[in-house]
Amino acid sequence: MKMISWNVNGIRSVLGKGFLKFVEEENPDILCLQETRAPENSVQLPLPQYHRHWNVCPENAGYSGTAIFMKKEPLSVTRGMGIGKHDGEGRVLTAEFENFFLVNVYTPNSKRDLSRLSYREEWDSDFLKFLKNLEKKKPVIFCGDLNVAHKERDLTNPQTNHKNHGFTDEERAGFDRIVKNGFIDTFREFVEEGGHYSWWAPFANCRTRNIGWRIDYVCISFALRPQLKDAFILPKVLGSDHCPVGIVMDL
DSSP, X not given: OEEEEEEOSOHHXXXXXXXXXXXXXXXXXXXXXXXXXXXXGGSOOOOTTOEEEEEOOTTOTTSSOEEEEESSOOSEEEESOSOTTTTTSOXXXXXXXXXXXXXXXXXXXXXXXXXXXXXXXXXXXXXXXXXXXXXXXXXXXXXXXXXXXXXXXXXXXXXXXXXXXXXXXXXXXXXXHHHHTTEEEGGGGTOOSSOOOSEEOSSTTTTTTTOEEOOEXXXXXXXXXXXXXXXXXXXXXXXXXXXXXEXXXXX
C-alpha cells in the first residue's frame, strides 16, 4: 500500500499545476490532502478510481480543509475530533479500515506573532488524546502538515528560528509527546541526516536553494512498524509551497 500526503495550498490552484498527472504517475492507494480550501462540489477531479471524502471549514470553505482519496472504500469516515473548539476549520478527517485507522490532519499554525500558540498547545494535547483513543481499538496511521519542525536537522536555520512559529519549544515538545507515546516518525526510520524538507518559503529562491523545513509527516503506531517498507519525500514535485511525503506499507 502506497500512501501519500500533500498540503496542496489550494486544490483549485494545484489542479492547474500538474496535480492530475502527479496522481496518475504516483498511483497511490491513499492520497491525503491538506489545505484544500474548497468544497468538493467546486472542483472537477476526473479520478474515478478513488472514493473521496472531504472536511471543510463550514464558515469559510476557502480556508483550511482536508480530503482523503482512497481506492478502497473505508468502513467509516468521521470529521473532526468531537471537540467543538477544534472542529470548526475542517482540519481532521479519519477513515477506518479493517486493520487500522487513518487520520489526515492539518495542524493549526501558531502564527508569526505566536498569538495562537496557547491554542496550538491545547490542540496538540487534545489531538494526541484523540489518537490514543483510536489506538485502543486498532493501530493508527496519521499524516499531514503538522506545522512543526521537530529537530534542528529538520530545518535549514535552527538557530535563527528558535523562537519562531513552527520551531518554538512548545510546539517541538508537542511532537516529543507524540513520539514518547509510541508513534513513529516514519521518514526518520530510513533517513537520519538533515537537508530533507517538505516546505520552503515562497521567496528568495528558498526552494531552489533548499532552504526549507520538514513540517509534513507520516507517523504510525509502533505496532505497525514491521509492516513499514519505505518512507519518502518528493521535493521535485511542484505545484505548492509544500511537497508530497509518503510511505509504503505491507497492509
